[in-house]
Amino acid sequence: MSLRQTLDFLLYDWLHADRLNERTRFAEHSRETFDAVFDTCERIARERYAPFNRLVDTEEPRFDGERVILPRATHEAHEAYVASGLLGAAQDYEEGGMQLPFTVEAAAGTFFATASVSIGSGMLTKGNANLLMVHGTEAQKAAFARHEFSGRFSGTMALSEPQAGSSLSDVATRATPDGADFESDALGPRYRLRGNKMWISAGEHELSENIIHLVLAKIPGPDGKLVPGTRGISLFIVPKKLVDAEGQLTGERNDVALAGLNHKLGWRGTTNTLLNFGEGKYPVRAQQGGGLDGRGAGAIGYLVGRPGEGLRCMFHMMNEARIGIGMAAASLGLAGYYASLDYAKNRPQGRPVGPAGKDAARPQVRIIEHADIKRMLLAQKAYCEGALALLLYCAQLVDEQHTGTPEAADEARLLLEVLTPIAKSWPSEVCLESNSLAIQIHGGYGYTRDFPVEQYWRDQRLNMIHEGTHGIQAADLLGRKVLMEDGRGLALLMQRIDATIARAAQREDLAEHAQALAAALQQVVAATRSAWASGDAREALANAVPYMQAFGHVVIAWTWLDVALAVPQGAKEPAQVGRLACARYFQRYELPKIGAWLGVVASRDPTCAEVPEESF
Numbered sequence: 001m002s003l004r005q006t007l008d009f010l011l012y013d014w015l016h017a018d019r020l021n022e023r024t025r026f027a028e029h030s031r032e033t034f035d036a037v038f039d040t041c042e043r044i045a046r047e048r049y050a051p052f053n054r055l056v057d058t059e060e061p062r063f064d065g066e067r068v069i070l071p072r073a074t075h076e077a078h079e080a081y082v083a084s085g086l087l088g089a090a091q092d093y094e095e096g097g098m099q100l101p102f103t104v105e106a107a108a109g110t111f112f113a114t115a116s117v118s119i120g121s122g123m124l125t126k127g128n129a130n131l132l133m134v135h136g137t138e139a140q141k142a143a144f145a146r147h148e149f150s151g152r153f154s155g156t157m158a159l160s161e162p163q164a165g166s167s168l169s170d171v172a173t174r175a176t177p178d179g180a181d182f183e184s185d186a187l188g189p190r191y192r193l194r195g196n197k198m199w200i201s202a203g204e205h206e207l208s209e210n211i212i213h214l215v216l217a218k219i220p221g222p223d224g225k226l227v228p229g230t231r232g233i234s235l236f237i238v239p240k241k242l243v244d245a246e247g248q249l250t251g252e253r254n255d256v257a258l259a260g261l262n263h264k265l266g267w268r269g270t271t272n273t274l275l276n277f278g279e280g281k282y283p284v285r286a287q288q289g290g291g292l293d294g295r296g297a298g299a300i301g302y303l304v305g306r307p308g309e310g311l312r313c314m315f316h317m318m319n320e321a322r323i324g325i326g327m328a329a330a331s332l333g334l335a336g337y338y339a340s341l342d343y344a345k346n347r348p349q350g351r352p353v354g355p356a357g358k359d360a361a362r363p364q365v366r367i368i369e370h371a372d373i374k375r376m377l378l379a380q381k382a383y384c385e386g387a388l389a390l391l392l393y394c395a396q397l398v399d400e401q402h403t404g405t406p407e408a409a410d411e412a413r414l415l416l417e418v419l420t421p422i423a424k425s426w427p428s429e430v431c432l433e434s435n436s437l438a439i440q441i442h443g444g445y446g447y448t449r450d451f452p453v454e455q456y457w458r459d460q461r462l463n464m465i466h467e468g469t470h471g472i473q474a475a476d477l478l479g480r481k482v483l484m485e486d487g488r489g490l491a492l493l494m495q496r497i498d499a500t501i502a503r504a505a506q507r508e509d510l511a512e513h514a515q516a517l518a519a520a521l522q523q524v525v526a527a528t529r530s531a532w533a534s535g536d537a538r539e540a541l542a543n544a545v546p547y548m549q550a551f552g553h554v555v556i557a558w559t560w561l562d563v564a565l566a567v568p569q570g571a572k573e574p575a576q577v578g579r580l581a582c583a584r585y586f587q588r589y590e591l592p593k594i595g596a597w598l599g600v601v602a603s604r605d606p607t608c609a610e611v612p613e614e615s616f
Helices: 003-014 017-022 031-058 072-083 102-116 123-135 138-149 310-346 371-403 406-447 453-464 470-481 484-504 511-531 537-541 544-564 574-602
Strands: 153-158 174-177 190-201 210-218 233-239 241-243 249-253 256-261 272-277 284-288 291-296 299-304
Touching (some): 003 102, 017 102, 031 072, 031 102, 102 371, 123 138, 123 153, 123 310, 174 210, 210 299, 249 284, 371 544, 371 574, 406 470, 470 537, 544 574
Parallel strands (some): 153 210
Antiparallel strands (some): 174 190, 190 299, 210 233, 256 272, 284 291
16 A cells, blocks of 8 residues: 555544645635646655665765765755755645645655655744744845745754754854844844854755754853753744845855754665854854944844743754654655565465475565565554654644644644644654664665665654754653643643543444553553652653553554544455554554553653663
């Protein structure tokens, strides 16, 4: 079964996404227009992405001292994507967009990620521009965001620093006002930034006219010192090339310099950079009292929002990117699954075992006829299609948040808060195991570059790290999301799961699964209470990762049970039988694992937290 067939079922038979056109914002759309978008994406991915996935892996970006050089195939793929209008597809008609539902936009992205995740399809550019459309001024939207949606500019997020990594409270990049009248610039209060940023994806290239960096930095206080912690962080637009109020290039380069390229295990087609801001390589004219007084040190940056609110603004892009990374993880898992399925159907090896053992005189069978190969294929299918279903559900929550009734929008917001850590991390971890199984099915061939599955595994391994590591997401889930608003978001999710359980209990073929999920849900609720029983955050969070693993498994078990309800009882069509088999596999093989994970959570087991450093 193809990706398109899976998307069609999940979108239309399960989520009923075609009903979104009943809402005013999407009234001019229909299933036909959604399908036309998918046709375009499928074609571009097939023609411009998939044939070059190996090429961009072997011909890594390189820096010649002046510019970053990428394969011509990357430029052509980017040009085709931009020409399709997909960068601004969800924007208003007045903005040149298509007013597509985010659900459809997210689904469309899977074609590109499955074909070649490291060529990329504008995730950061869209996230950058979307942030500015919410938190930027009208002038900033005109000069930067709208040119990103058109594909003329591209965007990044510059958070991490070499000495700080994911610890954003330790950001040391400084931003100081640029002259006495620094607030007079049409593009917003103008600052000078000095510092270094690490792990910046797409931080330097020539795919677009300009690169718009969104940079976290701290504004020194009256005493010249940086405010400690995250309270002092502000957000700045720092373009690679300076622009005027309409977004036209002034011809002057900003003081943003490439310090080096990071050479990665996977995602090799995307440049990953260390950038220096304000090192003096490209000194920019200084502003003083509204006039020009020579060349000054520091990269020009324009404040977004209010001082000290940078992290709040940046979370708009970070949360969007986390859903995007989860979708990339599911897509890479599916790419490995499709490759190993094809291999298993065509590779003859071994003979069936009969009552008297194996008969060497009989012809070989294809490996898909062996039970253990079916186990590995079914695991991959359950992991990856389950992850895809959850992410499409989250995408629909985004549409609900923006176009639903006030009550529905608030519920969607709460559900997204709770589900986002899982939607990012669960696919990243479990679909990596799926890619490992794809290698295993190929046997020794899978470990070579003769087949694509080793590259899928390498590309996948990054997803557990970027946009917040597994441990960070786990601490966010148990430390914040299940507690926020007195646990209202968690309670709402439990209600949604309970509703699915009640419906499934009425079906003879699903009643067993409903009962298992109900018991698992109670385990999660009890473990959550036990984790926080002492009120000591150190005790509660010591086992946050096992908690999220269990919570994620329960959420995917719920997702599969809900998907199974969209399959008619007694269905014989192969694809439908496969979906029911996935629901059954997850309930019987995966859900029982949560007991061990939740055991250490509920007991607040101190083994990991208290082992002395010297013991290692």
